[in-house]
Amino acid sequence: MRRAVLEILEERIIHNVKEIHRFSGKRIIAVVKANAYGIGVREVSTILEGLEEVDAFAVACTQEGVELRECGIKKKILILGGILEEDVKLLEEYDLTPVISDPEHLKVLKDRNIKFHVKYDTGMGRLGFTNEIIKDPRVEGVMSHFSSPADRNFSKLQIKRFEEILKNYEKVKYIHLESSAGLIYRVPFTTHVRVGLAIYGEKPLKDYPLEVKPALRLRARLISVKELPENYPVSYGRTYITKRKTKLGVVAFGYADGLMKTLSNRSFLIFEGRKVPIIGNITMDMTMVDLSGTEARTGDWVYIVNEERSFTPLARDAGTIPYEIMCNLSRRVERLVIKKR
Numbered sequence: 644m645r646r647a648v649l650e651i652l653e654e655r656i657i658h659n660v661k662e663i664h665r666f667s668g669k670r671i672i673a674v675v676k677a678n679a680y681g682i683g684v685r686e687v688s689t690i691l692e693g694l695e696e697v698d699a700f701a702v703a704c705t706q707e708g709v710e711l712r713e714c715g716i717k718k719k720i721l722i723l724g725g726i727l728e729e730d731v732k733l734l735e736e737y738d739l740t741p742v743i744s745d746p747e748h749l750k751v752l753k754d755r756n757i758k759f760h761v762k763y764d765t766g767m768g769r770l771g772f773t774n775e776i777i778k779d780p781r782v783e784g785v786m787s788h789f790s791s792p793a794d795r796n797f798s799k800l801q802i803k804r805f806e807e808i809l810k811n812y813e814k815v816k817y818i819h820l821e822s823s824a825g826l827i828y829r830v831p832f833t834t835h836v837r838v839g840l841a842i843y844g845e846k847p848l849k850d851y852p853l854e855v856k857p858a859l860r861l862r863a864r865l866i867s868v869k870e871l872p873e874n875y876p877v878s879y880g881r882t883y884i885t886k887r888k889t890k891l892g893v894v895a896f897g898y899a900d901g902l903m904k905t906l907s908n909r910s911f912l913i914f915e916g917r918k919v920p921i922i923g924n925i926t927m928d929m930t931m932v933d934l935s936g937t938e939a940r941t942g943d944w945v946y947i948v949n950e951e952r953s954f955t956p957l958a959r960d961a962g963t964i965p966y967e968i969m970c971n972l973s974r975r976v977e978r979l980v981i982k983k984r
């Protein structure tokens with residue numbers, strides 16, 4: 644039985660890439676770490692590999708870089724999350740480009756003919772050198788990362804610090820700073836943008852000036868539909884009691900699939916364009932919804948996310964960010980690329 648499907652709308656992904664390129668005027672380093680934010684790295688990177696606007700990919704670690712190569716990716720692959728001695732062999736074998744953000748990373752590359760990018764911490768307080776300048780002919784790129792792209796003043800400070808650092812580097816091929824939200828600053832001296840979320844169709848800020856379109860649909864099967872009487876408990880812990888005779892739907896999608904338990908009694912799924920409330924506790928494999936007033940039958944599909952309701956509003960209901968929900972979509976969810984007609 645097909646119980647849950649994540650549909651990846653190819654045409655929308657392509658539209659979003661072109662929109663990011665149009666808005667920024669720069670080519671894109673597509674961030675596909677963590678299985679392309681849980682969407683499916685093979686499916687996503689295969690679409691992106693064919694697009695002129697995408698110059699390179701970025702992942703978190705060497706293993707993810709190897710996986711991308713094994714998906715047939717030929718473009719440049721950046722390893723964002725640091726390297727240690729045990730990575731060197733794979734970097735060479737799979738032609739991966741590390742980002743250096745700690746003196747120990749650099750030691751690992753001693754006497755190796757491996758190009759790399761250098762990362763600066765201009766206010767993120769995570770990875771990156773704060774002021775050390777790396778004089779090395781192998782430096783191919785210099786990057787930094789915004790900590791709070793919604794904060795104009797702080798982001799402008801980061802831009803300024805980064806610009807100062809760059810005075811020490813000449814002729815680097817890749818200068819990159821802007822992530823999805825950071826795109827709004829249209830930093831004049833960067834050569835590339837380094838974007839994930841916006842490619843996948845989620846807007847990272849309200850009043851986002853880019854016309855990115857939702858590119859994902861997530862649907863799951865109704866594995867049972869039945870009538871419950873008034874005053875009847877639903878699911879573990881009896882956190883919901885029916886107020887009237889209720890048409891109960893059991894959806895084959897639970898917290899093991901990525902729908903977090905905090906959404907119990909707090910949000911809704913969608914059946915034929917109608918909101919159907921989640922009732923009772925979400926369980927590992929199943930979620931209950933109130934289908935009263937619909938014609939829903941066992942075997943029908945309900946949507947968790949679609950073009951009208953993306954991961955961002957769902958995340959808001961859960962008190963989190965869309966990244967976290969997407970990354971937690973389990974491998975039990977089938978990935979299906981909907982091809983451009």
Ligand SMILES: *Cc1c(COP(=O)(O)O)cnc(C)c1O
Nearest residue numbers: 674788822823824837838839840
């Ligand atoms: C994940 C990540 C990005 C992409 O961020 P989005 O908000 O998804 O565009 C860019 N740069 C770094 C360093 C990252 O870790």
